[in-house]
Structure formats: C-alpha cells, structure tokens
Amino acid sequence: MSKNQKNEANDIRMGIIYPHSAGIDVGSMNMMVSYQGLHGGSQVKEYGSYTQELHDLAQDLKESGVTHVAMEATGVYWMAVYEVLEQYDLQVTLVNARHYKNTAGQKTDVSDSQWIHQLHAHGLFRASHIADESYRELRCYIHERGIFQKQKSDTLNRMQKVLTQMNIKYQHLLSDIEGVIGMQILERIATGQNHAETILANLKLRQLKTSREDLLKSLTGIYKPHLVSVLNHHLEAYKFYKDQMLSYEKEIENLLKKMLPEETAIPVKSSKVRKNQYHFNLKDYLHHLVGIDLTEIDGLDENTVLTIIAITGLNMEKWPTAEHFASWLNLAARPKISGGKVLGHQKRFTKNPATQAFRMAAQTMWQNKGILGHLYRRLSASKGSKKAIKAVARRLAVIFYNMVKKKMKYDPKIVALDQEQLRARKIARLQKEAEKMGCTLHIKVA
Template sequence: MQVLYERCAGLDVHRDTVVATVRSPGKRRGSRSTQTRTFRTTMRALAELSDWLACESVELVGMEATGVYWKPVFTSLEDRFTCWLVNAAHLRNVPGRKTDVADSVWIARILECGLVRPSFVPVQEFRELRDLVRARTAVSQERVRVIQRLEKVLQDAGIKLTSVASQVWSKTSRAVLEALLEGVTSPVELAALAKGRLRSKREALEEALEHRFRVEHHGVIVRGLLAHIDSLEQRLDAYDAEIAARLAPHEEILELIRTIPGVGLKVAQVMAAEIGLDMSAFPTSAHLASWAGVCPGNHASGGKRKGGRSRPGPKWLKVALTEAAWGAVKAKDTYLSAHHKQIAGRAGGYKAIGATRHDIVVAYWHIVHDHVPYRDLGPDWAARRFSPAHRAKRLTAQLEALGYDVTIEPASAPPA
C-alpha cells in the first residue's frame, strides 16, 4: 500500500503509560523501519517522548481518543508536531492481536497510509473555553438536582408550594424557607411573604403552607440544601464572568450568532466553545452538520436504503441546540417555526426538532464564515420556493447558463 507519510508515529495512550511506535524508511529500498518505546505520562516523560520523536524526524503523530488521557499528551506535542486525534472506532485491529505494542504499531501503520482521518480538535483557546462552558453546564445541572431534592423535603413536610406556584425555587419560596428556619409556623404569616403574582393567590397559598415542618429534622436538611444552592450560584456567577471575559474579543461575532431565533447568550457561548469560530475546519455547512450529528446518516446496501440514523455528535452541543430549537419553534412568523410545523405534520415532533437543530447549525456556519447576520427566509418560504414564478426563474437561469437567450411570455388562454 502506498505510504503517504514517510515518518510518522502512533501512540497508544493510557492513564499511566503511552506506547509510541515510529515508522520510518528502512535501510533497504522500499522497506520500513519500526521502533517502539514506552513512556510514562508525567510531564517530564512526555518531554522525553517529544525529544525522541524530534530526533526521529517525525512529521505526523496520531493517537486514539482515550477518555481524557489523550489531552496532556496532545497538548505536550502539538507545538512541535502535526498531531491527529483519531476516533477509536476507526482503529479496530484484527481480533486476537490486542496488546499495547500491537495497538501502537497498528495506529502507526494505518496512519502512514492515510487510512484514517483526524477528529476535529479546536485550538487551545477554545479548548479551555469549552472546559469552562462544560463546567458551568455541569454546575447548573447540579443546581437543578439540589432544587429537586429541596422539593422532596418540602413534600415530606406537607408543604404543597408547587401546587400553587409554578416552580419550587423563587424569591417567595426562599423567603418562606428562611421564615420556617427561624421558627415561623403560621401559614398566614408565611403566605404574607408572597411576592409578585403569588400575592393574588393568598388563600390557596395559606392552605398549601399548612405543614408539619420540624426545624430539628427538616430544618437541618433544608439549611444544608440552601447553603449548597448558594455556593453553586456563586460558582455560576464566577464561570459567567470568566466566560464573558474570554469571549470579549469575539463580542461582534457573538452578537451576529444571537440573531438566530432561539439562540440566546448562553447558547451562543456554548456553540462558540464547542464548534469554534474558525470555519476552515468545515469546508461547507454540510460538513459541520455531519460533525455535529444533526443530519441523517447513510446506511444503504444493494440499492436499498436501510435507515438514516444520525451519528452521535457532541452531547454538550446537542443539548444547547435542542434548547435553541425549542425556543425557535415558539417564535411567530419565522422560517424556523414554519419549517418545524411542516415536518412535524408528516414526520412527528422529534424529527422536526432535529431538522430545526440542523437549520440552526447551517445558519451558524454561514454567519461565522461570512460575518453576516441571520437572514430569515420567512414563513412562506416553502410556498415561494415551489411557486410557478420561482420555478420559471430557476429554469431560465439554467438555460441562460447553457448559452441561450430566454424570453418568457405567459401562455394565452385557450379558446372557449
């Protein structure tokens, strides 16, 4: 098989060790030399690995995406070599030959022949931003779980606050909980702490706040949960400030991304962190949609299509896209909402949301690539696209491209 990369290295990365194999031209014409060494994954050992690869004049380094263990190895080598992170599913060896050395040799051999493609790895700036955004999302999800545990404690104490209020966590609920911890037991006094629209539900609130809350039992749990929520909110504020500071140089493009219906500030930040702002990695919007896992897959054999399940894309990105899609379909008189309704009628809501996610990703690519705001096609785009006037215009353009001069006149009405 033709060798595309004369000097390359395959790395089998583990938690404590990394097995490196270098493939280079042998002493005899047309032969290949193989050298394998094992290194620790400490920073000092990785520096030794880098020096050894440099001494061997390696031009390309490939490694398997193994959990998070590849990250320090990739970061230590990317400044001196071209590093490829390869999908583990593309590196399957022949069964019965599974050893660390064999895996390392196999990676190097398929790498030198160009039989694998590198996975998308953003630059260091956006890898760090991605870590911050994901950490913020994890803290936000933990906050939701703590609030749910708080609701369980309130239900155990007989407090039916969510039967009256739309959510368990609000200014009213915080004031009620603080009063309960201070020893207030009267439902009338507790209901008097209502704020906003809950003031109009005074009687229902008094009934819902009749309880058997005991400070020596429920109070211990609630006090701990409130302290946990406060600490999580402080962490969220810190993450928000740091993410905003990191994205300050890109504020202009973020404002353009937010012109997409359903895309707010945090969704725009997630999309920028997960995808990046350099579209050179994705030649077209279709490439980006395929990488994000928001377009149908290909599964055909014998001329028959057997399914089109989408590939699994980045889960953090998909969660943000789904949130944006639900916001977009609720907007009125927009292309995204009209397109969602059109597909939902024949394919169901789940596939319709998937199509909306695809529309948002395509719009993101064009906005970031061309530095232009979102341009809505309008709710009647489908009707206009297939209208006689539009079809005539498209066919005319095709004939003119073939070198013909075309003049269109409406057909005369047939005689009665």
C-alpha cells in the same frame, strides 16, 4: 524478493503520505509509541504517563524527525499527551476509535500502536476537531458551570420534597420557588419559623397571583425539627452551588475579555437576570467576538451560541462546506446504498454538546411563528417530531455556519421555503389521488 524490497513495494502501492509519522496507544499509566527511526524501520518504545516522561516522549519523537503523530481518543487520558505534543510543534491527529479496526489476531498495546502508525502513515485517518486553546478553556468553564447548575436544580428538587414531607404547599402556588418571595419564605422556614403569619410578615405579596389567604393555608404544616434541619442543609448547599456558578461566570467573562481587543467596551447588563442566565452582558461579548449577532437566529439565545462557539470555535475553514459541518454534527442523513438502492440510513449517536444545543433550539420551534416554526410543524405532522427536530437542527447549523464564515447578517428570506415548489408538490399529489379515484382535477389559477 527480500523483505525490505517487499516493504518498499507495499509503500509504493499504498502510497505513504506521512513518511515521518508515529502512532501512540494511550493508556492511563503508560504510552506505547510506534515511530519511524532515523536509520529506517519501525520502532516501538514504551513511555510512562508522568509529565516529565511525556516530555521525554515528545523530545525523542522530535529528535527522530517525526512530524505527524496519531493517537486514539481514550477517555480524558489523551488530553495531557496532546498538550505536551502541541508544545513541540508536532502535527497531532486525534482519532475516533470507531473509525478504524485492528487486524485479526491477538490485541496488544504494541500491535495497536503499530496499526495506528501504519494507517496514519498512509493518510487513512480523519482528524477529530480540536478547537484552539482559548476555546478549550472556555468549554471547560461552561462545562463546570453546567455541572453546578444541575446540582443546584437537584438540590432545589430535594428541598421541595422536604416541604412536601412537612405538608407545606406554597411551592405549588408560586410560579417559581426560586423567585425572590419563594426564597425568602424558604429561608424563614429553614431558620426555624413555623407560624404562617410570622413567615409572611413584611413580605411584598402584591405581585403574586395567589392570595394571602391561600398562602397562609399552604404554610400551615408539620414543622418537625429534623426536617427543618435537613431543609437548612439543602438551602446551604443550594447557595454554595449558586456561588460556584457565579465564580465560573467571572472566569468566562475574563476569558472573553482576553479574546477581544483591549479597546472594546462592553456595557454593564442593565436588564433583570433570568434564572440560570449569565449576570454579565454576554450578548454584546458574543457580538463583538463573532462580528455579527447570532442571537437573531430563531431559537438561538446567547447561552446556546456560547455553548456552540466553545465547541466549534470561529474558524469554519475546518469544514469545507455547510454540509460537512452538518455531517460532523451528526445532523445529516447517511444512507446505506447497495446495488444502487438505498437500504436504509445509518443510526449514529453523539454526545457533542454543539449538536445537543442545536437540537434543543430546534425543539423550541413548535411554537415559533416564523419560517422555521412552520417547517418544524409541517415535518412533525408528516414525519414525526424526531425527524422534524433533526431537520430543523440541521437548518439551524447551516445558517450558523454561513453567518460565521461569511460574516453575513441573518435574513429570514434566505431560509424561506420555496412556496411554489411546495404548491407544485401538493397539486401533483392531489392529481395522483384523483386519478386513483377515476376523477380529473382541473386547476384554476387565482
């Protein structure tokens, strides 16, 4: 049998799904591409990473009849390649590097591209979720705003450290140093005022729980010039980070306006803005965008919902069922089964921001008085807080999926626990314990 006949036999046996496909090994400065040529046979070609060279790559694939392309998600280098290939209407599959293994032998860029090409041709890859362009832009703005929020918080901690070095204690008397009074005092200290009476002059202290006398004592410190100078620099950095957060909020609001119909009218936010919250009416934007109010779900506020939507988008058809959605979020158990027995469960780790948002929402359920709060406390008492957080986060993800896909309102009765089933389990457990003690349990129906 000739070599071509062997390849044809292998193709029939393996079943080629995408005959006009290509595989790309993405690098920082070069791209190694393996694709099916017009005259048959696999070809390997190297391209640079400059924008014009990426367009040349896409044009060559298009002229060769390639319709499906697979490439590995390598850092952030894949993003530019994905953007260019998307412009040429090529079906791009982004692959998690953990989902495939290379063949034994020498590992090179050429062999990697050929292996990716071969696996993709047989349809053995599972595509990573990539949201639409508008949601990718939204995710970028939210991510950058989050970075400045963290830097603002770190700067605030450094300012409190400087205050401690100056033996100023007022930050321990106020519930929030970022409040109006707290920042006014901080600005006066940073400008060089070092007398307690002068610092507190003309400030409205009636709303504070602490007394004026205690504040005067706390502001009597060691005002060294170099520490005051450092505090002033930290305060300027704090204001800069806060202004940057507001700038990104404007970008987010403008993008949300573009995603809504032009005739949609969103009222101005009238309530007081809490710390790190958005200064525009985000809840109404999300309500009009999704069609339902997702903030009715226990534990999900508008910030959390916006973070999740920026990652997942609103097209839930990408996940056939809620179970697929929970598994993609790494919130579903994956048992390891061998010989018909469960040997354990796979431990998977993910940096998916949507997963972290659901887990953070589940972590707040310990004091919730609703059904999800009852579920969290019950699981936490029996299985520990880690498993309780994951279980409740999965429940929240399922509710989110069904509400977005079916456009159904939140109904706590749907997520209610089967009380009869729980009662039957408790009775069965008590009967088993009674039998071990040689007793008989008589159940009296109330």
